[in-house]
Amino acid sequence: MNCIAKEQLKPINFYQIPFSHFCDKVRWTLDFYSLPYESINSSSRRTSALKNAPSNLQKLVPIIEDPNNESTFISDSTPILLYLDNHYGDKKTLFHTNMIAKNDVIVQYCLKLDSKLGLYARRLAYLHVISEKSAILSIFIDGNYNKTTRDDWSSYFLGLMGSCIAIARLGIHQIREEYIFDKTICILEEIQQNIHGKQYLFNDQFTAADLTLTALIQPLRIVPALFIKYKNIFEYCDRIREQHDPKEFEDSYAERLLKHHRQKRKSSQYQSIFRNIIWYIFYIVFYPFKFLFITTGTQTNHLYQYPSTNLTEKAHNDNRILKLTSLVNKTIFFSTYLWHFCFTIPKQMEFVNEEGNRILHRHS
Ligand SMILES: N[C@@H](CCC(=O)N[C@@H](CS)C(=O)NCC(=O)O)C(=O)O
Secondary structure: OOOOOHHHOOOEEEEEOOOOHHHHHHHHHHHHOOOOEEEEEOOOOOOHHHHHOOOOOOOOOOEEEEOOOOOEEEEOHHHHHHHHHHHHOOOOOOOOOOOOOOHHHHHHHHHHHHHOHHHHHHHHHHHHHHHHHHHHHHHHHHOOOOOOOOOOHHHHHHHHHHHHHHHHHHOHHHOOOOOHHHHHHHHHHHHHHHHOOOOOOEOOEOOHHHHHHHHHHHHHHHOHHHHHHOHHHHHHHHHHHHHHOOOOOOOOHHHHHHHHHHHHHHHOHHHHHHHHHHHHHHHHHHHHHHHHHOOOOOOOOOOEOOOOOOOOOOOOOOOEOOOOOOHHHHHHHHHHHHHHHHHHHHHHHHHHHHHHHHHHHHOO
16 A cells, blocks of 8 residues: 555556547546546557566556556556555545455456457447548557547548558457357346346445446447447446546547547438449459458467466457568558458448347347
8 A cells, every 4th residue: 555645646657548448447547546647648569658668568558657656567457456456545445345245256357348348349349430430540540639530631541551450450350250249249238137226236336347347338339239229238337437437528539530420421421422432443443353362361360469368367358469570561461451441341340230230129
């Protein structure tokens, strides 16, 4: 436990991607404990500040660096929550212990949500963003969060690059093959049972489990069928957010731009006709080259970065290792994933929409 009064603490460095739901989980926790912190927008490759971090640190954000404790670096959201609770949870805690649900039950629940809900929600949300407004992902290349629209040509071009990286890094082109939609339904059904008739998940109190659920389910709000079907879970999370997040919550950068795009699309039919014409020309010209791409990028044994060897201690990560070292690698990479962007992603989207319709009409 840190004995320095909170007013005297130095700000904790909080490395984040502003629209990451894992980062929102840690941001909320820092605010919950009323800790001073400085947010540093980061991508693991770009942030030179992380060069001081230990080489074995998991270089995925969220990461915190605590100058009040010999500049300790901690990564992985649930271990960060535990660290903050151990050091600063003297007055308030997210890990209440009592006879019914012990601390480790809450930790296990959080790790399970990190390894399942957090990863599935992210993949499905990226599928929607890439299919509907890929220019939003130009943010990965230019890092410019001040841009309030992404309708210019440079955003379209950089968005293609950003989409290729997201597709490859998170396997967005393999959502159907890896049963991500079905797995999401399974975990949502389980959560629905867990919250049934309850104020909170554990101990009749707000814990890290409620916070984790509320933060990690957020990307699924842009998946229409799931948002409708599991309305009661989203309502539960709205209440948790309203009662326990000290900061007024606002949509993330990507959600804001996507919602704006959906509104605009409703009112402008010409744009989609124009887009479809370009699309068909592209399809006719490139389809004969299918054989060049079909064997690459579709293998199922991927190399994951920071995999978990023990899921009760550390969350699973689904970030795949990308080989982008030489110019030849880069050329093969971008042509392969551009192919997936044009031809595989629309099929994946079609599949998710069909499955969405199926679950909506199953019991009604
Ligand atoms: N299990 C990790 C997940 C961390 C994670 O996947 N972070 C993503 C952002 S949501 C990231 O750093 N992406 C950058 C990259 O893949 O290089 C946690 O709970 O913190």
